[in-house]
Amino acid sequence: MKKIEVFRKDKWNMIHVEIQGKQLVVREISDQWGEDTHIFLSRPALMDWVQERFSAQRFEGSEEERLSIIEKFKEV
Template sequence: MFKKHQIYKTDKYNMLTVEVQGKTLIVREISDQWGEECHTFVSRPEMLHWAENRFRPESYQGREDELEAIMKAFREV
């Protein structure tokens, strides 16, 4: 059985989850703009590096709390 972590969910069309399958981390990002994207990582540091590049502070100006919540959720995986 895989462990699934919800990073965020605004509705059924905009969400991000991480599935832990042994040592493999699978990030599923569903958005109404791009559909579903899947990213596979072999380590937590690799996934966190991707997350830091994907969720940039300049994209969250005025919504720093939202960015911090997303990054905290990634760190807790």
Template sequence: MFKKHQIYKTDNYNMLSVEVQGKTLVVREISDQWGEECHTFVSRPQLMHWAENRFRAEDFAGREDELVEIMARFREV
């Protein structure tokens, strides 16, 4: 059984979760724009590096609280 962490879910078409599969971390990102994307990481630092590049502060201008919450959830994985 894999442990699944939901990072965010705005609706059934826009969500991101992380599954911990042993030492492997699998990010499943579903968006109404791009469909489903999977990213596989072998370490938490690698995952955090991806997350910091994927969720940039300039993309969250005026919604900084949302960015802080998303990054906190990544750190809990």
């Protein structure tokens, strides 16, 4: 299993991707919502989710930070 950190604000707010064979497991950890786990069977499915989850309208942060997160997902 390979673990890739995509975003980390502090020890309670982070996003990382685990590559488990054919599956890509995204874990969003937040001090407000706890942990959300998303499982994808392909990179295109992951990137579709990333484009929706980190759309310019929904993202609360700078455009530079949003683009940085999307780029890190593309490297997975």
